[in-house]
Amino acid sequence: MNNQSNLFDIGVIGLGVMGKNLALNIADNQYRVAAFDLDEIKVQDTVNQEKLERQQYLKQITEPRILGCNNLSEMLSKLEKPRVLLLSVPAGAPVGGACQSLIDAGIESDDIVIDTGNSLWTDTVEREQRYADDFLFFSCAVSGGEVGARFGPSLMPSGSLKAWNRIEPIWQAIAAKVDAKTGLPIERFEPGNPVKEGEPCTTYIGPAGSGHYVKMVHNGIEYADMQLICEAYQLLNQGLGLTPSEVADVFERWDQGSLNSYLMQISAKVLKQADPLTGAPLVEMILDKAGQKGTGLWTAVSSLQIGCPAPTIAEAVYARALSTQKTQRQQLSQQLSGPSKALGNIDKQAFIEQLESALYCAKVSCYAQGFQLMAMQAKEQGWQLDFAEIAKIWRAGCIIRATFLQSITEAYQQDSSLENLLLAEAFSKALSVKQQDWRVAVSTAVLSGIPAPCISSALAYYDSYRCETLPASLLQGQRDFFGAHTFERIDKPAGEKFHLNWSGDLSLIKV
Numbered sequence: 206m207n208n209q210s211n212l213f214d215i216g217v218i219g220l221g222v223m224g225k226n227l228a229l230n231i232a233d234n235q236y237r238v239a240a241f242d243l244d245e246i247k248v249q250d251t252v253n254q255e256k257l258e259r260q261q262y263l264k265q266i267t268e269p270r271i272l273g274c275n276n277l278s279e280m281l282s283k284l285e286k287p288r289v290l291l292l293s294v295p296a297g298a299p300v301g302g303a304c305q306s307l308i309d310a311g312i313e314s315d316d317i318v319i320d321t322g323n324s325l326w327t328d329t330v331e332r333e334q335r336y337a338d339d340f341l342f343f344s345c346a347v348s349g350g351e352v353g354a355r356f357g358p359s360l361m362p363s364g365s366l367k368a369w370n371r372i373e374p375i376w377q378a379i380a381a382k383v384d385a386k387t388g389l390p391i392e393r394f395e396p397g398n399p400v401k402e403g404e405p406c407t408t409y410i411g412p413a414g415s416g417h418y419v420k421m422v423h424n425g426i427e428y429a430d431m432q433l434i435c436e437a438y439q440l441l442n443q444g445l446g447l448t449p450s451e452v453a454d455v456f457e458r459w460d461q462g463s464l465n466s467y468l469m470q471i472s473a474k475v476l477k478q479a480d481p482l483t484g485a486p487l488v489e490m491i492l493d494k495a496g497q498k499g500t501g502l503w504t505a506v507s508s509l510q511i512g513c514p515a516p517t518i519a520e521a522v523y524a525r526a527l528s529t530q531k532t533q534r535q536q537l538s539q540q541l542s543g544p545s546k547a548l549g550n551i552d553k554q555a556f557i558e559q560l561e562s563a564l565y566c567a568k569v570s571c572y573a574q575g576f577q578l579m580a581m582q583a584k585e586q587g588w589q590l591d592f593a594e595i596a597k598i599w600r601a602g603c604i605i606r607a608t609f610l611q612s613i614t615e616a617y618q619q620d621s622s623l624e625n626l627l628l629a630e631a632f633s634k635a636l637s638v639k640q641q642d643w644r645v646a647v648s649t650a651v652l653s654g655i656p657a658p659c660i661s662s663a664l665a666y667y668d669s670y671r672c673e674t675l676p677a678s679l680l681q682g683q684r685d686f687f688g689a690h691t692f693e694r695i696d697k698p699a700g701e702k703f704h705l706n707w708s709g710d711l712s713l714i715k716v
């Protein structure tokens with residue numbers, strides 16, 4: 206890398222929101238980039254942007270750092286061998302399409318192709334095998350959106366260690382950075398002047414598919430975290446009658462404390478924004494139908510398949526789905542009865558503080574769900590995931606970045622085999638102090654008719670884990686009654702199965 210020849214260090218394929226910005230980030234870190242997109246306007250746009258930034262910020266550099274290519278054969282001819290190619294195309298069929306085009310263009314078996322999109326992790330496992338004779342298929346999930354890609358994303362690489370050893374220096378250079386002492390992001394959004402100091406937010410995650418799985422769960426947590434903030438907004442707005450701008454003020458205050466996060470900050474910015482067309486708060490003009498591209502759904506599906514409770518993540522996916530049924534909601538809002546939604550004569554300041562505690566507790570609960578899910582899948586797949594390292598690389602660059610992740614890092618550094626974050630003393634103590642406020646927030650939402658599916662499902666998760674005895678004993682009785690499905694007894698060794706002769710003499714049979 207950083208070669209002395211006229212050849213380029215890395216090829217970037219797909220120059221949309223992420224690819225263009227990753228290419229500019231790589232160029233800022235002194236690697237020379239060959240760039241290609243099916244859309245030649247995007248190639249030209251990337252080349253022009255590099256030129257503009259170079260002329261504005263890096264006057265001493267005269268040679269273009271990004272070369273626009275007309276096709277993949279041209280790109281391959283311009284790259285140092287063995288070649289490194291970064292794919293930033295939409296997940297699904299386009300990844301396979303780009304890989305096949307690279308084979309057709311003459312890619313060689315020791316070249317490396319890195320899928321940086323939000324691919325389904327099982328597709329990644331399958332692709333590594335499928336292309337084994339054609340090239341080294343590697344994957345690196347990326348989080349951080351447009352700005353992260355440009356100035357430092359969180360990177361979750363997985364697959365062949367040979368490929369990782371080759372690309373690691375580039376990845377460390379382009380990743381977001383964290384101050385090792387404080388755990389806080391070191392941010393600078395200046396073209397030509399990337400952050401070089403601090404700990405890079407990238408670590409080798411494990412075998413093929415593991416990085417995409419970890420990114421998928423990151424997105425599941427992202428869905429839940431976003432929905433929690435939205436529920437707090439509805440409670441403050443419809444419940445307490447605060448304007449969007451007043452809610453933004455509350456969020457800005459919360460951002461100074463344990464709820465500090467990028468999502469809290471951008472939510473305050475969205476709520477403060479006026480609509481350029483009408484002057485009304487923009488949030489009141491945006492249609493309340495949420496989109497989704499699939500990663501939250503995959504997380505919920507995976508949790509169901511593996512039997513790991515992640516109800517708050519699943520509720521966040523359902524909340525988006527329900528939001529899209531606007532016509533039904535309009536009809537039922539006239540038809541179904543319930544309270545008025547206004548919280549009436551309550552101590553507003555006290556409620557805001559209770560809600561802050563509730564949000565903190567619900568957030569711990571949904572991170573506990575996400576980390577437990579990764580742990581269960583890792584066990585199933587034989588991956589050795591390092592959860593302290595995973596929490597570390599989420600402290601900056603990614604969408605769920607928050608100071609809170611420093612506490613998660615410390616919890617896993619103290620006990621790397623922690624089965625559930627709720628067991629970590631720092632969190633269990635904080636939850637014990639705040640849980641009563643959480644209950645007030647949930648019951649207030651329920652009694653006022655304001656839906657808070659994630660805040661309340663997170664509490665049910667917490668309370669379920671607090672229950673030494675659950676009514677699953679009755680459930681086992683029901684199953685045995687109608688289907689002779691058998692049950693274990695509390696006074697007999699695990700694994701011994703019994704059936705009661707419900708339709709006959711009610712005798713107990715050891716099966």
Ligand SMILES: NC(=O)C1=CN([C@@H]2O[C@H](COP(=O)(O)OP(=O)(O)OC[C@H]3O[C@@H](n4cnc5c(N)ncnc54)[C@H](OP(=O)(O)O)[C@@H]3O)[C@@H](O)[C@H]2O)C=CC1
Pocket residue numbers: 218219220221222223224241242243244247293294295296299302303306321322323324347348349350351498
């Ligand atoms: N946007 C975001 O915030 C984030 C996105 N991601 C993931 O990163 C990936 C890229 O996302 P994003 O940049 O937003 O997507 P975009 O749609 O903005 O860009 C993808 C680009 O790839 C091009 N493309 C598609 N197929 C090929 C091909 N065979 N050869 C060359 N170019 C091709 C598309 O061209 P055309 O439009 O002409 O088809 C398009 O310009 C996705 O998997 C996404 O889920 C990950 C993290 C954050």
Ligand SMILES: O=C(CO)[C@H](O)[C@H](O)COP(=O)(O)O
Pocket residue numbers: 323347348349350424427496497498499500501604
């Ligand atoms: O991966 C991301 C951030 O981490 C993307 O922003 C993701 O595409 C957002 O997902 P959705 O469109 O489903 O909200």
